[in-house]
Amino acid sequence: MDLHLKRSEISNLKSEISITGSKSETNRLLLLQALYPNLTLENTSNSDDSEVMLKVLKDFHLPSSNSKLFDIHHAGTAMRFLTAYFAIQEGNEVVLTGSSRMKERPIQILVNALNQLGAEISYVENEGFPPIKIKGKKITKNKVSLPANVSSQYISALLLIAPKLENGLELTLEGEITSVPYIKMTLALLNEIGVETSFEKNIIKVNPKPNTQNPIPLTIESDWSSASYWYSIVALSEIGTEITLSSYKENSLQGDAILVEIYKNFGVETIFKENSILLRKIENFQLPASNFQLNLQNSPDIAQTIAVTCFGLGFECHFTGLHTLKIKETDRLEALKNELTKLGAEVSITNDSLTILSSKGINENVSIATYQDHRMAMAFAPLALKVPIIIENAEVVSKSYPTFWDDLKKIGFLF
Template identity: 65%
Template sequence: MNIHLSSKNTNPSVSIQITGSKSESNRLLLLQSLYPQISIDNISNSDDSEYMQKALKSLELEKEAITVVDIHHAGTAMRFLTAFFSIQNEKETVLTGSKRMKERPIKILVDALRQLGANISYENEEGYPPIRLQGKTLDGGKVTLAANVSSQYISALLLIGGRLKNGIELHLEGKITSVPYIKMTLALLEEIGLHTSFAGNVISVQPKKEVASKKMVVESDWSSASYFYSIAALSEIGSEITLSSYKQNSLQGDSVLAEIYRDFGVETSFQSNSINLKKTTDRKLKTVDYKLDNAPDIAQTIAVTCLGLGIACDLHGLHTLPIKETDRLAALKTEIEKLGGKVSITAESLHLRPTNTIKENIAIDTYQDHRMAMAFAPLAYKVPITINEAEVVSKSYPDFWKDMGSVGIKSIED
C-alpha cells in the first residue's frame, strides 16, 4: 500500500505510548527460553519480535523433527537464533528468511560458533542463510572475532554464554563497533543474575544453569522515538510531544537523540516514566557533524531532519548500514536526491547538502526497509509526500501511521 501524507497542523501537543524496545525484547525473549524463571512486561509488538517468539516456540516440537524457521526480514532474530539453535541438543533446525535476508552475511557468526564446536552448514550459498543447525551441547571457552562487525554477532554469542559449560570469553580484534548494544546485552545478563566482564577487547560471561525468578520490564524503543524528535524539530516553536515509557539512564544507544536534537532546537525533559520533547527555538545552523558508530539506526532520521531544516550534515560511523534491510546509504542518496538534496556517500559516511526548495508530491521508495518509510514521513510537515509500500513499518512499529495521525499528519491510502 502507498500512503499520501500531508499536514496543516505543525504545532502538536500530544502524548503517545511507544511499544517496548525491539532490541531489548528480542534479547530477553531468548534469555527467557534459556532461563524460564524470567517473565517479561511491555514486549515489543513489532513483526521482528513476533517472529522471534514464534521461532522460540518451535522448541515445543518433537526432538526428532527437522524444524524450518522462517524469520522473514528479522535480522536480529536471524543472528540471535543462529546462536540459540546451535546449542539446542539433538534439535535440527533450518533457519531461513526473506530474499533480502538470504543476501545478508552470517559467516562471521557461524565461524565463531564453529570455533566453539557448533555443527552448522549452509543450504545454498557459502556465508549466507539459509543455514542448517545440528544442535548440540557446547563447552564454550575462548572465541576470537573481528571487533568491527555487527554488534548483533557479538550479542548473539554473549546471550548463550551462560548456558555453555565453561561460559564464553570473546577476544575482539580491532576497534569495537556499536558498544552501547553490547553493553545493553551485558546489562540484561547481569540484571537476571549472570556474571559478566568487559575489559579492553575481552568480554566474558560466566556459566549459570538457573537464575532466580524475576520480572523484566522492557523500556520503550528509542529508535521509534527518533521520528517524533524529527517531528518536533520540523514543528513550530512551542510544540510539545510526550512519549512513554522511557528511562533517563537508558541501555539503548539511540538515547543519544536527546543530545543530538538540541542542535535542532528540541529540548528533552525526563519525567517519572516518560520524555517530553519541546521545540524551544529555531536554530539557524549551517551544518552539523555526527559520529554515529554507536547509534547507526538513527542516521536516516537525522539526514531527513536536516533536509527538512535546510541544514547540511556529515554523518560518520555508518559502515553497518549497507548490510541492513537494504543498503541504507545508497537508498538515502537516491531518495533525498529525488527531493532536491545533494548527497555523497562513502563506505561508512553520508554527506548531505540541502536544497532551498524541497520538491512536493515525491514518491519515496522504501526498499522493504521500515526505517526508510518512517524517517521520511515527518517531511509531511514541510511538503506533501508519498511513501510507497508503507506497510513495511510493521517490522518494528505497527502503530506508526496511527501515531503520525496523532501529531497532525494526514494520510490517504492509494
C-alpha cells in the same frame, strides 16, 4: 499500500504517545527467557521482528519432529540470535531461512565463530549466507575471536548463549569496536538476571549460570529508535509543539538514547518525567553551522532519521561511522542517497559516510521508495510537515512500529 501524506500541520500541539518496548531489549530477553524460563517480561515490543522471534521459540518447543524449518522473513536480529540459540540445542536439527533480502545478508562471521567453538552449522544454498542448517551440540570450548567492527548483533548473539555454555565464554574483539552501547545493553541484561560478566579493553568474559527457580520480573523500556521519528517531527514543527512519549527512563540501556543530546542541535529539548519524556521545540533557537558533523558509529539505526531532519531544516551535514548500514534491510546509504536526491538534495556517500551538501528547497509529491525497510518509511514521513510526500509500501513499518501511522493521525498528520 502507498500513503500520500499531505502537507500536514500538527493540530494538537500537546500530544501524548505510548510506544511499546524496545525491539532490541525484547529480542535479547526473549532468547534469555527461552534459556531461563523463570524470567517474566512486561512491555514487550509488538514489532514484527519480536513476534517472529517469539513464534519461532514457541514452535521449536512444540512436540514434533526433531528436524524443523523456520522462516524468519526480514528479521535480521532474529536470524543472528536464533542461529546462536539453536547451535546449543543438543540433539535438534533446524534450518533457518528468510526473505530474499535476508538471503543476501551475510552471517558467515557468526557461523565461523560458533563453529570454532564446536557448533555444527552449514550453508544450504550460498556460502556465507542464509539459509543455514544447524545441528545442536554441547559446546565446551570457551574462547573465540571476532573482528570488532562487525555488526554488534553477531557479538550479542554469542554473549546471550554464553551463560548456558559449560565453561562460559571469553570473547576477544579485534580492532576498533562498533556499536558499543548495544554490547553494553546485552551485558547489562545478563547482569540483571544474575550473570557475571566483565568487559575490559577488547575482552568480554561471561560466566556460566545454571537455571534457578526464583522468578525474575523484568519491565522493558520503550524503544528509543522509535522515539527518533518524534524528535524529527518536533524539530521540523512550529514553536509550541510538545509531545510526551512513554515509557522512558533517564538511565537507559539503549544507545539510541543519544537522541537527547543530538536533537539539542535541532532545537528539541527533552524533559524527563516519571516514566516518560516531554519533547519541546525550543523558542528563539539558532540552528548550528551548515557543516554539522556527527559520528554515528554507536547508534547507526537513527542515521536515516537524523539525515532527513537535517535536509528538512535545510542545512548541510556530514555523518560518519555508518559502515554497518550497507548490510541492513537494504543498503541504507544508497537508499538515502537515492531518495534525498529525488527530493532535491545533493548527496554523496562513501562506504561509511553520508554528506548532504545542499538543496534548493524540497520537491513536492515525491514518491519515496522504502526498499522493504521500515526505517526508510518512518524517517521520511516527518517531511510531510514541509511538503506533500508519498511513502511507498507504508505497511513495512510493522517490522518495528506497527501503530506508527495511527499515531501520526492522532497528532494531526493528513493522509
